[in-house]
Amino acid sequence: MNEKELPPHLREDNLSEETKTLISSLPWNKDFIGNLYKYKGCWYYPNTLQGVLNFEKGFKPQETDIILASFPKSGTTWLKALTIALFERLKNSNSSSDDDLHPLQSDNPHGIVPFFEFNLYLKSSTPDLTKFSSPRVFSTHMPFHTLRLTLKDSPCKIVYVCRNVKDVFVSLWYFRCAHLEKEVDMKSLFESLCEGVGSFGPFWEHVLSYWRGSLEDPKQILFMRYEEMKSEPSAQVKRLAEFLGCPFTEEEEEDGSVDKIVELCSLRNLSGMEVNNSGKTFNTVPYFTFFRKGEVGDFKNHLTPEMENKIDMIIEEKYKGSGLKF
């Protein structure tokens, strides 16, 4: 594919001289999109790596910051929508009229909660963060061991959403096909996921980094699961609200506020909104591609028994003794 046709975060045309020197010393690999470089144990496309390096150099955490973290295709958009809706409900309802649009009707969750390594630090090495009011909410696909170096000892809160890797894989395949407007070879994507060589991979270490972090410090890291958010949405939304320090009051629980947020942030509702059918992210990803089926177990329609077996064996090996179950 022609480099210029690629979305900005996948390209190699925004690198500082320092980064060019750095990547010439990093382990590298290639996939069907382009070159990947391994930095602090994680694979990045070049411009994304520049975003990560800019973040590491320039980000100054505030104690009240909230960071929503995930491996791609694990429920990021949903988690962002829920977090936005939880804080939005705290705003004084007298100051807004019925005609005011809810933020989720004005922009996609990715437009409201930016990724460090894409919207913010890929565009600029010194992005203007003054427009974010407290608590500032950001997101990232970086693994925890990278993130924590920049956060240092900041007590800011991190919410990680984890999803069954088999569904992550299927979701990623559909997303890549939609994004690149061509049918991506499923087998090679599968092999790269298993081997861990892919954007933000390896998946296995990514999940483990946040899982261990959440065990070490459950007050700082909340570990959520996509499957539990689907099976018991109200309980999980309440859990999220408590962790973020904005629990539902008794009155809210009685007046159906929890269910309203669940409904507002449902895939059906968000994907039906005008903004999510017409807009694009700054890196040219159409908003509608963040919404598909949102089903648990869709992998059964796509993976062969051999593929399932291979993943099961990797899970067994990687997560033995960690307490993490899939």
Ligand SMILES: Nc1ncnc2c1ncn2[C@@H]1O[C@H](COP(=O)(O)OS(=O)(=O)O)[C@@H](OP(=O)(O)O)[C@H]1O
């Ligand atoms: N509101 C809501 N509720 C439930 N599920 C949702 C929601 N929004 C997005 N999705 C599904 O999440 C998958 C996309 O994952 P991410 O949002 O993590 O993608 S990304 O990393 O931000 O690109 C993708 O999953 P698949 O349908 O399995 O492909 C989306 O359909």
